[in-house]
Amino acid sequence: xxxxxxxxxxxxxxxxxxxxxxxxxxxxxxxxxxxxxxxxxxxxxxxxxxxxxxxxxxxxxxxxxxxxxxxxxxxxxxxxxxxxxxxxxxxxxxxxxxxxxxxxxxxxxxxxxxxxxxxxxxxxxxxxxxxxxxxxxxxxxxxxxxxxxxxxxxxxxxxxxxxxxxxxxxxxxxxxxxxxxxxxxxxxxxxxxxxxxxxxxxxxxxxxxxxxxxxxxxxxxxxxxxxxxxxxxxxxxxxxxxxxxxxxxxxxxxxxxxxxxxxxxxxxxxxxxxxxxxx
Amino acid sequence: xxxxxxxxxxxxxxxxxxxxxxxxxxxxxxxxxxxxxxxxxxxxxxxxxxxxxxxxxxxxxxxxxxxxxxxxxxxxxxxxxxxxxxxxxxxxxxxxxxxxxxxxxxxxxxxxxxxxxxxxxxxxxxxxxxxxxxxxxxxxxxxxxxxxxxxxxxxxxxxxxxxxxxxxxxxxxxxxxxxxxxxxxxxxxxxxxxxxxxxxxxxxxxxxxxxxxxxxxxxxxxxxxxxxxxxxxxxxxxxxxxxxxxxxxxxxxxxxxxxxxxxxxxxxxxxxxxxxxxx
Numbered sequence: 001x002x003x004x005x006x007x008x009x010x011x012x013x014x015x016x017x018x019x020x021x022x023x024x025x026x027x028x029x030x031x032x033x034x035x036x037x038x039x040x041x042x043x044x045x046x047x048x049x050x051x052x053x054x055x056x057x058x059x060x061x062x063x064x065x066x067x068x069x070x071x072x073x074x075x076x077x078x079x080x081x082x083x084x085x086x087x088x089x090x091x092x093x094x095x096x097x098x099x100x101x102x103x104x105x106x107x108x109x110x111x112x113x114x115x116x117x118x119x120x121x122x123x124x125x126x127x128x129x130x131x132x133x134x135x136x137x138x139x140x141x142x143x144x145x146x147x148x149x150x151x152x153x154x155x156x157x158x159x160x161x162x163x164x165x166x167x168x169x170x171x172x173x174x175x176x177x178x179x180x181x182x183x184x185x186x187x188x189x190x191x192x193x194x195x196x197x198x199x200x201x202x203x204x205x206x207x208x209x210x211x212x213x214x215x216x217x218x219x220x221x222x223x224x225x226x227x228x229x230x231x232x233x234x235x236x237x238x239x240x241x242x243x244x245x246x247x248x249x250x251x252x253x254x255x256x257x258x259x260x261x262x263x264x265x266x267x268x269x270x271x272x273x274x275x276x277x278x279x
Numbered sequence: 280x281x282x283x284x285x286x287x288x289x290x291x292x293x294x295x296x297x298x299x300x301x302x303x304x305x306x307x308x309x310x311x312x313x314x315x316x317x318x319x320x321x322x323x324x325x326x327x328x329x330x331x332x333x334x335x336x337x338x339x340x341x342x343x344x345x346x347x348x349x350x351x352x353x354x355x356x357x358x359x360x361x362x363x364x365x366x367x368x369x370x371x372x373x374x375x376x377x378x379x380x381x382x383x384x385x386x387x388x389x390x391x392x393x394x395x396x397x398x399x400x401x402x403x404x405x406x407x408x409x410x411x412x413x414x415x416x417x418x419x420x421x422x423x424x425x426x427x428x429x430x431x432x433x434x435x436x437x438x439x440x441x442x443x444x445x446x447x448x449x450x451x452x453x454x455x456x457x458x459x460x461x462x463x464x465x466x467x468x469x470x471x472x473x474x475x476x477x478x479x480x481x482x483x484x485x486x487x488x489x490x491x492x493x494x495x496x497x498x499x500x501x502x503x504x505x506x507x508x509x510x511x512x513x514x515x516x517x518x519x520x521x522x523x524x525x526x527x528x529x530x531x532x533x534x535x536x537x538x539x540x541x542x543x544x545x546x547x548x549x550x551x552x553x554x555x556x557x558x
Contacts, residue, residue, distance in 0.1 A: 003377075006299050016295035016301065019286050020393060023371070024296060026431040027306030032411075058432070059439060087378060091303070094435075099366060099395050099436035101431065101462055114299060116378050139418035140454050151430035152380065153306040153337070153423065159380035160338060175419050183380055193483075247458065 006035065006077060008113040011070045013077075014166050021110065022103065023093025027150035028189035029109075030054040030062075031091040033246050036115070039079035041071060042278060043246075046208035054147045063092055067111055074113045078087065085118040087247055091151040093148070096117070121188070125271045128254035128264065129168035129243075131182060133232075134158040138203035140175040146206035158183045171235070171256060174203050179230045184211040189230065189238035190266045195202065196234070209244035209274070217273035223266065242267035249274040285356060287392040290349045292356075300389065302372025302381065306429035307558040308388075312525050313350075315365045315394070318358035321557060322525075330371065333426045337338070339388050342371055344471055346390055353392045364397040366526055370429070394519075397526070402557070404550045407533035407543065408447035410461060412511075413437040417482035419454045425485035437462045448522065450535060453482050458509045464524035465489040468509065468517035469545045475513070488523035488553070496552035502545065512545035521546035528553040537555035 007014055014087045022028035032047040041047070055062055063112040067090055073270075078086050091112040097104045111122040136158040144151075154172070162170035162183065170181045180198045181187045189196045195218055200206050214225040235241065241261055250271050252264035286293055301307035311326040320326070327343045332467065334341055346369055357365050370391040376383045399405075415437040423430075431453070441449035448461045459477045460466045465486040468475045474497055479485050493504040514520065520532035520540055529550050531543035 005299075005378075013299070016297050018295050019391070020284075021296070021303070022435070024300070024303045024372070024391075025310070025429070025436050027429055028435050029431060031304070066448065089304075089378070093303070099284075099368070101434045102442045103435055103439050112298070136422065137420075139420035139423075141416075141418035141433070143415065143436075144418075149432055150304070150306055151432045153307060153428055153430045154420070156301070156305050156307050156382060157337065157381045157422075160382050163381045177293070206501075216450075230322070 004081070004117045005076070006115045008070060008074055010111055011073055017110070017112065018096070019135060020096055021093055022097050023091065023110070023150055026101065027091035028058070028103065029091060029150045030058065030194055031089055031148055031150060034088045034090065035247050036075060036078060036086045036088050037278065038084065039075040041075060043208050047090075051090070051205065052146060055092070057144065057147055058094070058149070059103070060092065060094060060107065063109050063111065067092070070111055070264065074115055078115055082119070083117040085120065086115050087118055088115045089111060093150070101193060106218065123275060125268065126248055126251045128173065128252040128261070130255045131161050131169040131171055131253050132167040133257060134161055134170035134172045134183070136161060136172060138172055138174050138180055140202050142202050145203050146200050148205050155183050165232055177232065179232060179235050180204045182243045185243035185248070185251070187230070187243050188213070188225070188241070189235055190240035191234060191238050193223075195225040195266065196228050196230060197222055197225055198230050205242055208246055210248060212277070213244055213270060213272070217270050217277070220273055221269050222268075240264050240266050283360070283396045285353070285394045287349060287353055287497050289390055289503050290352055293543065296389070296391065297375070297537070298336055298535060299375050300372055301374060301376050302370065302389070302429055305380065305381065307337070308370060308372035308429045309337065310368055310370045310427055310429060313367045313369065314526055315357060315367050316362065316557065318354040320354060320367065320527050322487050323488060326369070329427060329485065329487065330369070333428060334371070336423065336426055337373070337428070338382070339371065341374060349390055349392055353394055356392055359533065360396070362396040362436065364399065365394050366397055367392060367394045372429070403552060404547065405530045407531040407540070409534045410448045410450055410532050411441050411444055411446040412536060413440055413449035413451045413462070415440060416452050416454055417459055419481050421481050424482050425479050425482050434462050456511065458514050459483045460513060461522045464522035464527070464530070466509070466522050467492070467520070468514055469519035470517050470544070472502075474502055474504040474545065475507050475509060476504055477509050486523055486529060487525055491553075491556070492523055492549060493556060494548050496556070499552055502544075519543055
């Protein structure tokens with residue numbers, strides 16, 4: 001049933017995490033959210049590539065072989081349950097350690113996999129989103145920009161804000177007020193036949209679907225994607241606004257404050273590319 | 280024995296945390312590290328005041344009554360064990376929740392208390408610290424500055440760096456290169472008879488011992504503490520450099536790169552104030 005969940009720790013079905021764990025104590029870890037079709041993780045290589053980048057940045061050993069094996073085990077169980085589409089979160093923590101910030105010299109990372117059955121089919125684009133401008137800005141931190149680590153308080157607070165305000169999503173700016181992303185996805189503007197997206201050198205997460213759009217799906221439509229600093233003026237006057245994430249693929253934006261977008265031809269064409277890549 | 284540990288979840292002795300937990304998933308929570316003498320948490324009101332500020336900022340309910348009760352239970356057990364000095368970490372998470380960044384409308388926070396016996400007596404000042412300048416800078420995030428939340432990756436990476444380099448601590452700068460703190464403590468400079476410390480409006484943690492120094496211990500010596508933006512030049516030419524934290528109290532800095540400080544009269548006098556407040 002949609003919403004049903006399963007959790008594994010280091011390949012074993014569990015319902016709890018041994019303490020202490022540095023993932024809990026300091027957010028000392030990484031994660032990935034994968035879309036699973038049947039028993040098949042989609043675009044796995046891109047998730048593993050980002051995870052490996054994160055491991056290097058945080059000084060974790062390369063855990064990708066273990067992640068691959070444990071993910072296969074999880075997907076086997078998902079198949080048994082008959083879930084057509086599911087979301088799998090892979091969390092990697094630095095594991096146990098003594099008191100204090102300094103991590104163990106030779107950490108033993110833990111892999112936590114949690115799988116949730118999805119209701120939607122991921123075959124049809126979600127209805128355009130009404131988004132707000134978040135009052136919560138990304139922290140400025142070039143050293144960790146692009147990575148999907150466990151320090152995600154800003155997105156939690158921004159998600160709480162848009163949910164409480166009755167919106168579908170929110171645009172998050174950097175400390176300088178430049179639009180960077182939505183809470184759970186990368187942001188794209190269509191401006192005079194070009195697609196623009198934030199460069200993510202100072203903050204933000206480099207999404208797997210973002211790189212697919214940049215490298216494959218936009219070029220397949222004869223469109224280039226430019227990484228440039230965005231501005232609110234550019235966002236508000238864009239011909240089209242949309243965002244990408246791993247579970248939705250792409251989603252058009254219909255409104256931001258007083259601004260409205262009623263047609264989304266580029267986003268729809270990219271969604272067809274995405275749908276083709278799912279099969 | 281020093282290093283021995285005990286863990287409680289919501290007042291019950293445990294060795295694991297139920298999953299899912301948003302503290303692990305997103306660093307969606309707060310913590311405090313308290314020094315315990317016998318069964319007595321020291322300067323508890325300051326820790327609870329900061330925790331409450333954090334709860335307000337993150338949209339948690341006020342958990343201080345429950346923390347107080349559970350801490351009392353933990354300290355009773357600590358007394359039974361005969362630990363003279365111990366460190367207690369109180370971690371507050373937003374608890375369980377459905378998949379995704381948006382927190383539940385009515386979260387049920389979890390309180391995790393972990394106690395570790397300390398070897399040192401906390402009666403004598405630690406030997407002056409040889410510190411390095413960290414390559415890891417604080418993220419810029421005015422909205423969360425001062426709070427002790429669970430997003431602490433920068434300090435983990437900075438602690439790893441100074442530990443691997445054989446130093447005792449490291450000075451961390453903000454994104455503009457201004458010295459803010461050490462990894463686990465607030466930084467103070469003595470310059471021409473004044474004590475200077477960073478204002479923590481953009482990053483950093485507002486330590487409990489920092490506020491005691493500012494409000495009580497420095498004034499008791501006839502010294503004022505000014506919150507001002509620090510610079511590396513000011514640090515390097517200071518007559519004295521020291522830092523504060525909840526387990527050490529205060530500790531003098533003897534070296535930073537080529538710079539040396541051999542006498543620490545202000546830090547030593549403040550330590551006497553601190554020692555007086557412990558009893």
